[in-house]
Amino acid sequence: MRTKLSQFNFELPEELVAKYPSDQRDESRLMVLHKDTGKIEHKIFKDLIDYFEEDDVMIFNNTKVFPARLYGTKEKTGARIEVFLLRELNKEAKLWDVLVDPARKIRVGNKLYFSDEAGNNILIAEVVDNTTSRGRTIRFLYEGTDVEFHGELEKLGTMPLPKYLDRAPEPLDIERYQTIYAKNIGAVAAPTAGLHFSRTLMKQLEIKGIDFAELTLHIGLGTFRSIDVEDLSKHKMDAEYFKIDQATCDQVNAALKANRKICSVGTTSMRSIESAVSATDNLKPVEGWTNKFVFPPYEFRIANCMVTNFHLPKSSLVIMTSAFGGAELIKEAYAEAIKEKYRFFTYGDAMLII
Numbered sequence: 001m002r003t004k005l006s007q008f009n010f011e012l013p014e015e016l017v018a019k020y021p022s023d024q025r026d027e028s029r030l031m032v033l034h035k036d037t038g039k040i041e042h043k044i045f046k047d048l049i050d051y052f053e054e055d056d057v058m059i060f061n062n063t064k065v066f067p068a069r070l071y072g073t074k075e076k077t078g079a080r081i082e083v084f085l086l087r088e089l090n091k092e093a094k095l096w097d098v099l100v101d102p103a104r105k106i107r108v109g110n111k112l113y114f115s116d117e118a119g120n121n122i123l124i125a126e127v128v129d130n131t132t133s134r135g136r137t138i139r140f141l142y143e144g145t146d147v148e149f150h151g152e153l154e155k156l157g158t159m160p161l162p163k164y165l166d167r168a169p170e171p172l173d174i175e176r177y178q179t180i181y182a183k184n185i186g187a188v189a190a191p192t193a194g195l196h197f198s199r200t201l202m203k204q205l206e207i208k209g210i211d212f213a214e215l216t217l218h219i220g221l222g223t224f225r226s227i228d229v230e231d232l233s234k235h236k237m238d239a240e241y242f243k244i245d246q247a248t249c250d251q252v253n254a255a256l257k258a259n260r261k262i263c264s265v266g267t268t269s270m271r272s273i274e275s276a277v278s279a280t281d282n283l284k285p286v287e288g289w290t291n292k293f294v295f296p297p298y299e300f301r302i303a304n305c306m307v308t309n310f311h312l313p314k315s316s317l318v319i320m321t322s323a324f325g326g327a328e329l330i331k332e333a334y335a336e337a338i339k340e341k342y343r344f345f346t347y348g349d350a351m352l353i354i
Helices: 045-051 146-156 171-176 192-196 199-208 246-257 267-274 316-325 327-339
Strands: 029-033 040-044 057-061 063-065 069-074 080-090 095-101 111-115 121-130 135-140 184-187 211-217 240-244 262-265 286-290 305-309 350-353
Touching: 029 045, 029 327, 040 045, 040 327, 045 199, 045 350, 057 246, 057 267, 080 111, 080 135, 121 146, 192 305, 199 211, 211 246, 211 267, 240 267, 246 262, 262 267, 267 305, 267 316, 305 316, 316 327, 316 350
Parallel strands: 029 350, 057 211, 057 262, 063 184, 262 305
Antiparallel strands: 029 040, 069 080, 069 111, 080 095, 095 135, 111 121, 121 135, 211 240, 240 286, 305 350
16 A cells, blocks of 8 residues: 555644744753553653663764855846755865755856855855756855855855744854754754754763764755655655764664664654665665655664654655654644644754654
């Protein structure tokens, strides 16, 4: 029987989409869902520590969001153009894959000027190719070092908050739309399950003896792209770069052998590890690209518990969560979350499926 997109639709009151994060990272709400019994508990995120013991492993995605949304002006007309940096295609040539808005005004050969607040042109880019209706390849005309170039991008760009939040980035987003353990720059969206972890909670988990394993998956906009096919077997995910090193594999495989809890922090960590399963159902080191789309029914081989946010209807994220927790059980949990007014999406509350 085919799994259908419509099975993952539900009515989400608009006011439950969180526009801002909780005052403290670890004081968002936490729903704990027990897969074996269906029991639901209502907790605070820092209570997470109570569900783990010494030598259990948590897997974190250490990708770092860069300020990917730039605003430039088109040569001659001065029209204001939004340029969303998706990924760097060639470091030496400074070629980037981008989205432009409004796209109808931007053609191959056009130049775009990016200025500071004083109106000084800091960067110039030339459009060299059309990739999709809104997609373009652009080349930055910059002669400084790579470090200097990325410094200019940092100054000119704004944090790429999802459009669903329906607000401009504010100073607080520079810190809060980033996990505290982010280190490898390359994401255009934050791994949102990790946003709940505070330095205090991480230290407490460490003292308790929980092991931290890290991997990198640079989240692209494809994670949030709407699914437009009813038969989920026909949906194609955008490829995203990921890397899992030997040290992480050693940690996770030792925990597998010892039957410890292995907790994937977020759907991106889960996609990564499920894209790196060996023939013996262990985790293997990988560096490359994954377009893995997880939907029910699916047998997970590495993690036996997961921390995740509450996701939007018909999203690839709620579909993966349903594959892990069980479609009917997740449906019940989401109905309970809506009834109890949990906050959804990027800055929303969290769920531990255990």
